[in-house]
Amino acid sequence: MKKPALLLIFISLLSLHASAQTKQITNNDYALGIKERFYVLKSNKDFREGQYLAYNQTGNTIFCQGYYKNNQKDSLWTYYSFDAKVAAKGYYKENKKVGVWDAYNFKEELQVRYDYSTKQLILYKPNKNNSEDRQFNVINDKDTLNVQMDHSAVYLDGDGLMMKPAVFRSVKYPAAARERHIQGVVLIAVTIDTEGKITNYRIKNSVGFGCDEEALRAVKQITGDWIPGVYQGKSVISEYDIPFSFTLAND
Template identity: 35%
Template sequence: MNNYIYTFCQLILLSLTLTANAQKLHTTKWESGQLDRRTKVGVWEYYGYTASKERVVVQRYDHSTNELLYFRPSGEFIYNIEATPGQWQRHAVDRPPLFIGGDPALAVYTTQLQYPLQAQERNIQGQVTVGFAVDTLGRTSGHRVLRSIGGGCDQEALRVARTIPNEWIPARVGSHAVAAEYELTLTFRLAQP
């Protein structure tokens, strides 16, 4: 009987050792947390930088429970929210729709813009704003151009916005998640010779 208990305890210790070894601390300029076989687990911190270049935590997110633990508020949040099905209105929200990881994580997708040849040839530069709804489950839909510059840039901005995965945290009013419209501005600027 004692041999069985001893063997059982050894198996538990081996299992704990393997689990601990499988998780690795991952830290960059923008994020820090545990990876388990390339999957984010546990609580991660996401960073931003102030104008004085001080690193600050902008989000703390638990990837094991899919729960936002903290976000750094900045100003008042007024968004178009879906007050009743199909009826949208401007409203203050307690928490805006957030992309998990903040702006640096979102930049992984928005920096994949490919400058349209037509826009380059016609020297078209500027900003395209794409709007889309983030529903109460953090999924996006209804992508459309709100501010246009033409030359193929609008289509490219839409393409990029649609590649962003559904890793959104919905807006909240009080304790309730609400569908809200998010506006994403993408800049097209030609390199100076």
């Protein structure tokens, strides 16, 4: 009967030791509209250790929660959508994603399941706006083909691409467009290479009056992992379209 009591005492001592070594930091990023709360060593303010939280400026919507160990992402990390639904979750070890990660759509339905340890796509369910019946641009050495692919490039946060609150809330309506009541959708095509890396951005549909530049600035902030598109059984370089809607509330 003494062992459980001794274990509890040991855990309590560890917690006290950890709290004695760390201090809480709150960081406001007004440009992205987020607030971060995390812990750092008292002896080194740049060395993170312990729980991490990111949420909106008012503190009523959480965007992300996880844990740092030895200044690296570790253990379970969970990312949330605008309405606090789970967008993606999985484990980190030494700052790298490991094992199976799941990503969800706006209805919190499983959309992507990927095993980082084996580098295998276990499950992919395209949403209705990204149907596999659609055609995508495939880029080769000679030209660009617009074809129906085996599957398009897959963003491993699933619909989480559209759930990056920090990125999409950072989009500002350009004054020139607002003054002229300009509205529309800017379409940015990103090029995904055979390693799943973004190598290029281009404006596919223009609105003008500063909207194109603002959308391009925002899309370059989107981070995350991609699986390259597959065409005729092979990984290919392809484009993936990301829309940014500029709409005036009273128009």
